[in-house]
Amino acid sequence: xxxxxxxxxxxxxxxxxxxxxxxxxxxxxxxxxxxxxxxxxxxxxxxxxxxxxxxxxxxxxxxxxxxxxxxxxxxxxxxxxxxxxxxxxxxxxxxxxxxxxxxxxxxxxxxxxxxxxxxxxxxxxxxxxxxxxxxxxxxxxxxxxxxxxxxxxxxxxxxxxxxxxxxxxxxxxxxxxxxxxxxxxxxxxxxxxxxxxxxxxxxxxxxxxxxxxxxxxxxxxxxxxxxxxxxxxxxxxxxxxxxxxxxxxxxxxxxxxxxxxxxxxxxxxxxxxxxxxxxxxxxxxxxxxxxxxxxxxxxxxxxxxxxxxxxxxxxxxxxxxxxxxxxxxxxxxxxxxxxxxxxxxxxxxxxxxxxxxxxxxxxxxxxxxxxxxxxxxxxxxxxxxxxxxxxxxxxxxxxxxxxxxxxxxxxxxxxxxxxxxxxxxxxxxxxxxxxxxxxxxxxxxxxxxxxxxxxxxxxxxxxxxxxxxxxxxxxxxxxxxxxxxxxxxxxxxxxxxxxxxxxxxxxxxxxxxxxxxxxxxxxxxxxxxxxxxxxxxxxxxxxxxxxxxxxxxxxxxxxxxxxxxxxx
Numbered sequence: 410x411x412x413x414x415x416x417x418x419x420x421x422x423x424x425x426x427x428x429x430x431x432x433x434x435x436x437x438x439x440x441x442x443x444x445x446x447x448x449x450x451x452x453x454x455x456x457x458x459x460x461x462x463x464x465x466x467x468x469x470x471x472x473x474x475x476x477x478x479x480x481x482x483x484x485x486x487x488x489x490x491x492x493x494x495x496x497x498x499x500x501x502x503x504x505x506x507x508x509x510x511x512x513x514x515x516x517x518x519x520x521x522x523x524x525x526x527x528x529x530x531x532x533x534x535x536x537x538x539x540x541x542x543x544x545x546x547x548x549x550x551x552x553x554x555x556x557x558x559x560x561x562x563x564x565x566x567x568x569x570x571x572x573x574x575x576x577x578x579x580x581x582x583x584x585x586x587x588x589x590x591x592x593x594x595x596x597x598x599x600x601x602x603x604x605x606x607x608x609x610x611x612x613x614x615x616x617x618x619x620x621x622x623x624x625x626x627x628x629x630x631x632x633x634x635x636x637x638x639x640x641x642x643x644x645x646x647x648x649x650x651x652x653x654x655x656x657x658x659x660x661x662x663x664x665x666x667x668x669x670x671x672x673x674x675x676x677x678x679x680x681x682x683x684x685x686x687x688x689x690x691x692x693x694x695x696x697x698x699x700x701x702x703x704x705x706x707x708x709x710x711x712x713x714x715x716x717x718x719x720x721x722x723x724x725x726x727x728x729x730x731x732x733x734x735x736x737x738x739x740x741x742x743x744x745x746x747x748x749x750x751x752x753x754x755x756x757x758x759x760x761x762x763x764x765x766x767x768x769x770x771x772x773x774x775x776x777x778x779x780x781x782x783x784x785x786x787x788x789x790x791x792x793x794x795x796x797x798x799x800x801x802x803x804x805x806x807x808x809x810x811x812x813x814x815x816x817x818x819x820x821x822x823x824x825x826x827x828x829x830x831x832x833x834x835x836x837x838x839x840x841x842x843x844x845x846x847x848x849x850x851x852x853x854x855x856x857x858x859x860x861x862x863x864x865x866x867x868x869x870x871x872x873x874x875x876x877x878x879x880x881x882x883x884x885x886x887x888x889x890x891x892x893x894x895x896x897x898x899x900x901x902x903x904x905x906x907x908x909x910x911x912x913x914x915x916x917x918x919x920x921x922x923x924x925x926x927x928x929x930x931x932x933x934x935x936x937x938x939x940x941x942x943x944x945x946x947x948x949x950x951x952x953x954x955x956x957x958x959x960x961x962x963x964x965x966x967x968x969x970x971x972x973x974x975x976x977x
Contacts, residue, residue, distance in 0.1 A: 431781040431817050431931070437824075438872035439779050441832040441854060445865045449513045455490045455501035456860040457528070462619050463493070464604050464627075465550045465579065467793040471531035471919025472855045472863060474844030475543050477521075477558055481959070481972060482508040483844040483923045485855060487863055488529035488547060493606070502526055503547065510977050512847055512867075522563045527554065531840075531919030535585030537594045538641060539892040543924070546596060548580035553598065572642040578630060579604050584662045584915025586673050587891050588650075589693050590944045593637040594891045595646075597675060597915075599659035602627035614800045621794050624680045624714075629656040632677060651687070651695045658682045661718035662915045665729040666898065667702075668750060671942070673896050676704070678715030678733045688750075703752045704731060704744050713739045717841075717918030721775035722909050723784045724819050729911070734770025734788055734918070737797075737804045741765040741773075741788065745819070761786065761813050764823045768808050769793070772841025772918040776852050778868060780878035780929030782908055783815035789838030789856050789918070807835035810856065832866055844923035850880040850957065850974045852927055857920075879930040879956035885912055888964040889945035893924050896944040903933040930956050 458466040469490055474483040485506040492498055502524040506514035518524045528550040536543050542558035555571050556564040568574050579601045585594040602624050612622035631653050635643040647653045652675065661678035668674070672689035679685065683705035687695035699705035707713050714736035720729045728746035735742060740762040744752035756762030765788065772789035779785070790808035797804050812828060813821035825833050840857040847853070851868040858864070870877050881901070885894025893912070900909045910926050930936065939951040943964050951967060954960065961970035 431783045431815065437827055438870055438876070440829040440869050440871060441866035442829060442869050443831040443864060444512065444867045445862065447512070448865050449515065450485065450506060450863060450865050451516075452487050452504050452863050454857065454860055454862070455492065455499065457490050457493050457496070458860060459493070459496050461609075462621050463606070463609055464602075464622055465528065467621050467859060468581065468601075469530050469839060469859065469919060470857050471529075471582075471840040471921075472842050472857045473532045473534050473545075473921035474842055474846075474855065474923040475534045475545065475921070476923070477505070477543060478507070478562055479542065480508075480510075482510050482848065483846055484508045485514060485865070486532060486534075486545060487857065488532050488840075488919065490528050491526045500526065503529055508846060517562070520562065522565065523556065525554065525566065527551065530580060531582045532921055533583035533585055533596070533914055534921040534924065535594045535895060535914050536892045537585065537596070537637060539593065541892060543893070546583050546585075548583050548598060548919070550579050551577045553580050567641070570641065572644065573635065581660050582662045582915060582919050584664055584913070585893075585895055586664045586675070586914060587896050587944055588634070588673055588675075588689060589636070590672070590896070591639075592887070592889055592891055592945065593639050594893070594895060595637045596635040596643060597662055598633045598635070599662050599677060600630035600632060600657075601660060601680070602658050603630055614794070614796065618796075620796065624658045629658045629682060631655045631657060632659050632662075646693070650693060651697075654685065654697075656682060657685060659685075660716050661733070661918055663718040663720045663731070664896070664911075664913045664915055665720035665731070666911060667720070667729050667746060669728065671946075676718060676720060676731060678718040679712070680714045680716065681712055683712045684715050684733065698750065702750055703754070704742075707739070707742070708754055708757060713742070715742075716771045717773040717789075717916075719774040719916040720913075721784050723775055723815060724817075725906070725908055727909060732773055732775065732786060734773045737767055737769040737792065737801070739766075741770060755819060759819075759821060760823055761821050764813075765811060767804055768811065769804075770811070771839045772856065772920055774841065774843065774917050774922065776843050776922075777927065777929040778812065778852060779814065780851065780880045781931050782903075782906065782929045783817055785815045786813040786821060787811070787841060787843075787854065789841040791837035791839060791859060805835060807837050809833045809835050810838060836864070837861060839918065840920040841917050842920040842922040845882065845925070845927065848959070848972070848974055848976070850882060850927070879933060881928050881930060881936050881954060881956050882959040883926045883928070883939075884959060884961045885926075885941075886961055886963040886969070887943060887945075888966075889947060890943040890964055894943065894964070895924070898942045899926055900940045901928050901936050902938045903930050903936050925959070
């Protein structure tokens with residue numbers, strides 16, 4: 410079987426590899442500067458750890474970019490934990506930071522009505538009621554919460570009103586998706602394992618002291634799919650849609666259309682259980698395809714410890730490929746979409762696999778950090794147990810992140826150490842998200858650590874301005890489709906080269922990146938053509954759109970607003 414996959418890979422290299430390579434300014438002129446303190450982000454995650462080594466302490470937190478006040482500048486939301494019963498020592502809540510348009514942020518958590526204690530894990534951003542303001546869904550150990558954006562800078566907890574009160578589970582990542590294309594965002598929620606304080610187990614690495622148990626010690630739990638009724642409430646469609654699977658131990662969710670049939674499919678990364686790939690049948694139901702597609706296991710048939718996940722067309726093939734982070738000694742999964750429903754893991758034969766073998770990845774995504782038009786890879790790394798070096802000397806607790814630069818032709822090169830010493834510092838990484846915080850057309854990074862601070866990194870181009878790669882950012886506004894335009898596929902052509910992206914909620918690990926598409930154009934001054942395929946079936950086409958701006962495209966109406974980079 411392994412030989413069969415290898416032959417397929419070689420065939421794909423010969424027949425399907427792109428002849429194009431990145432062009433434009435050098436990636437060495439990009440650094441990620443730590444601006445956390447200067448920006449006014451003062452946050453430390455409370456994982457509740459006090460020596461008992463309870464499993465949930467190792468997991469969080471998630472982070473998100475959300476433009477909650479619609480001023481065109483992404484704000485920051487950070488999930489937080491809380492103390493265990495009987496060991497309360499501090500009041501800890503999620504945090505919402507407002508973007509002041511000058512590189513600084515203001516803590517508006519209390520004013521926004523979000524200072525609610527919970528053992529939070531992840532976050533999903535989406536406008537579920539199509540009122541033009543993005544809402545927040547926060548996953549937790551226990552009760553998940555839906556916070557409705559009131560449009561005046563405040564949020565209201567509508568969990569009970571929306572029909573989402575209970576069940577109380579160990580939820581992790583979440584994503585908004587209009588799976589039936591009725592114009593209303595539905596909600597998919599990942600669940601990890603069946604764990605409770607009362608049912609906590611004793612595990613040990615060295616035979617002497619307690620360690621964090623692996624998920625294999627606990628029973629699994631199914632994801633949940635909530636269908637949006639359109640009246641502010643949701644119904645549990647998990648079983649009737651066909652995604653019920655109680656043995657899963659899901660940590661990551663990615664939305665993708667892997668077969669390009671126009672219907673969003675669901676990918677779940679599972680920890681010590683096979684990954685799941687649910688093909689959308691277009692009638693409200695899904696069919697599980699992970700094994701036949703080749704993404705359920707590693708090449709040698711092992712279910713790995715899947716954490717974060719993302720999907721993107723990284724080689725301009727027109728097909729979405731898959732990225733999954735795994736445990737240390739397992740390396741990343743980089744499943745290339747071969748077409749016809751088949752994927753091949755390229756990681757074992759690439760620098761992506763070799764350089765990630767000893768790291769433990771959580772947050773991950775494709776993003777074009779150097780704007781050359783080719784999606785690069787970010788991985789947030791960190792182990793779960795501070796004692797790991799006592800039993801595995803080559804594996805660290807705190808780890809640097811990975812950034813793999815896309816060289817074209819299916820090749821990646823790790824460039825982490827060239828992006829600034831502060832960025833490459835080892836941390837106990839977890840959540841990760843991207844967004845353009847300063848309206849310069851470059852994607853900045855927000856990374857969280859378990860039991861520690863979050864880090865905000867500004868994408869800084871240090872070369873001559875005339876040599877900088879160009880970009881074009883596209884904000885979508887649905888009319889017949891959901892207001893955010895989630896699920897919309899965009900194909901952009903510049904200088905005879907085409908690239909494609911789909912606007913998606915979810916991906917990474919527990920986190921949510923901004924709901925704006927950023928296309929790197931290398932040295933091209935404009936997009937020659939843009940084709941936008943909305944979930945409703947509407948197709949809009951644009952021509953000769955200048956670089957250096959963010960445009961708003963309204964379904965059926967074309968460009969309805971634009972703003973050049975650097976303007977407020």
